[in-house]
Ligand SMILES: Cc1cc2nc3c(=O)[nH]c(=O)nc-3n(C[C@H](O)[C@H](O)[C@H](O)COP(=O)(O)O)c2cc1C
């Protein structure tokens with residue numbers, strides 16, 4: 139390291155490494171990962187979400203999972219929570235749907251109503 | 262490349278390591294492998310989270326879920342439930358001691374929520390063995406910034422911040438730097454004091470283990486400010502993990518060119534060496550420490566001259582404590598005004614304490630100056646176990662004094678504590694409840710200083726011995742009229758006539774407990790009674806016949822056969838055989854054994 143620029147470069151690279159631990163959670167994507175969710179392909183959905191976020195270099199979204207919510211026939215379920223907005227639950231989210239949800243809802247703030255199972259205020 | 266979606270940070274501080282944190286890590290890695298998600302989850306070591314009694318502990322990000330008391334078997338559950346299915350494992354969460362409330366995330370628990378973390382800013386967040394992670398958290402940015410400033414400007418910033426030394430004496434750090442900068446002589450040196458000899462203290466160890474780069478960066482800024490190009494770490498040899506992490510950190514900084522010649526192309530050069538301390542308490546005293554680095558016996562010499570003028574090899578030397586240096590980078594980055602807005606009028610910033618004794622949450626805490634003892638004990642500390650009453654707190658270890666219950670609301674800082682005869686000290690904070698005998702507390706600390714006296718000057722060597730003899734007599738029920746006065750007189754003489762800080766402060770725990778708990782001393786001396794029922798020579802155990810169910814447990818646990826009786830009959834304790842271990846008292850399921858003043862049973 140020879141200069142301030144070098145230090146800055148290393149810092150930017152390293153920040154990706156600790157991003158999950160330090161960032162303020164802005165938008166949250168929560169994937170239902172109960173036994174039936176996993177059977178219905180929730181893991182593939184989860185991986186697609188992560189992959190799509192990485193491809194688009196979206197940094198301020200936290201992806202977590204939740205357990206069974208008793209709505210097995212609609213699995214895989216994906217919740218999207220944006221700050222100050224109601225929680226949107228999408229149903230039967232295949233990897234393809236997941237990628238579209240990111241493109242439309244996360245990036246452009248357009249909820250895809252067709253796939254919405256429920257909307258919950260005040261979270 | 263797989264995308265990492267979760268980070269598991271495992272505390273790798275000394276306490277957690279000794280409670281088998283690495284075994285947990287091993288089984289976690291294995292469980293991740295078995296579940297096929299090894300690539301998606303990063304497992305990272307981190308510095309002491311503070312809740313050392315609950316170790317091993319781990320934090321799962323991005324949710325920030327905090328798991329405690331982890332056993333290797335728990336790894337599988339965490340992987341299968343939390344990491345695979347997103348279900349938090351409730352039974353491994355932290356539970357608030359008094360309310361039994363369960364908190365999932367680290368930032369919410371009472372112990373952490375009330376703290377202000379400047380020095381401990383990276384604990385639980387970065388891997389102490391990764392310089393990149395330190396850099397990601399603004400690491401070495403303060404050094405870079407300082408190198409663009411005039412050294413005088415750096416000193417001025419530290420001066421205006423109001424930072425004072427965290428090693429015990431509380432001397433203004435900026436002023437110390439200025440004196441060293443202005444002192445004649447070359448080369449100049451920086452020393453980091455990591456000797457930490459107070460019994461029960463582990464603040465500096467945890468900082469070195471958990472965030473070594475923050476101390477290195479502070480030292481380099483000090484070097485630049487005073488015009489030094491060489492620094493020494495002096496760390497006690499009993500801290501192998503701190504030494505290891507520091508060595509790794511030094512090596513990484515060297516490889517990156519952050520230590521060495523022409524740092525960041527600014528022309529500033531600085532090198533750092535690590536020395537292991539012998540472990541004697543007196544070697545933490547600055548002149549003794551310097552003698553020890555020079556290869557001489559670690560004995561203090563009279564001051565002045567101070568190290569700022571005549572330090573290492575008689576050259577101007579800044580010597581600062583670990584925690585002091587860990588404060589430097591944030592001050593340079595965020596400015597003097599930011600730092601001086603925290604704390605009280607004359608005590609700025611925060612203080613790290615090792616919270617110990619009779620309090621529910623023990624461990625490492627950082628609170629702003631001006632926080633009251635009540636907040637520390639009952640909010641951060643979660644109260645006193647078993648619903649007992651708070652009696653006093655001891656600050657400053659063997660050099661300090663006690664704070665009795667009537668000062669629970671006193672805002673703690675250098676001045677307020679000094680006024681009541683205690684000190685902030687290096688940060689040991691021991692909480693005592695109603696069962697603690699204050700005479701015994703004084704004896705404990707004096708015994709420590711007495712055995713650590715280097716013996717160079719008689720007031721300290723002989724005086725502390727005399728005081729200790731008197732205390733031992735008092736505790737054994739052989740105290741005499743006038744003992745209290747003799748203790749005070751001896752104490753004041755030792756304070757005045759000793760050469761170094763060890764002797765000059767050794768009588769403090771005695772004088773301070775006499776000041777606030779004189780009645781306890783008098784009870785021991787005049788009535789041969791220990792009000793806290795703690796001194797063995799002054800108490801006896803006896804069975805309360807009405808409560809005894811004859812279960813025979815006492816007879817079984819008593820190691821000397823003093824607790825006796827026939828099955829299902831009222832038991833009794835043979836006073837002549839009893840060694841007062843208290844085992845029966847602790848084990849009786851019916852509370853049928855009591856501690857009483859020995860005079861009551863003799864007649
Ligand atoms: C007996 C004795 C032991 C000491 N032990 C330590 C110690 O372990 N660590 C420390 O930083 N300072 C210790 N000090 C204080 C040092 O002499 C010195 O004041 C301090 O390192 C200065 O750093 P600071 O201004 O950053 O606090 C001790 C002093 C005495 C008298």
Ligand code: SF4
Pocket residue numbers: 543561713714715716717718719721722759760761762763764765
């Ligand atoms: S005061 Fe005690 S420890 Fe200090 S020099 Fe004298 S004898 Fe040694």
Ligand code: SF4
Pocket residue numbers: 804808809810811812813814815816831832848849850851852853854
């Ligand atoms: S343990 Fe308690 S109840 Fe049982 S025999 Fe002893 S004194 Fe009695």
Ligand code: FES
Pocket residue numbers: 272273274275276277278308309310311312313314316317318624625
């Ligand atoms: S060492 Fe792990 S919490 Fe302190």
Ligand code: FES
Pocket residue numbers: 802819820821822823824834838839840841842843844845846
């Ligand atoms: S022998 Fe009496 S309490 Fe242990």
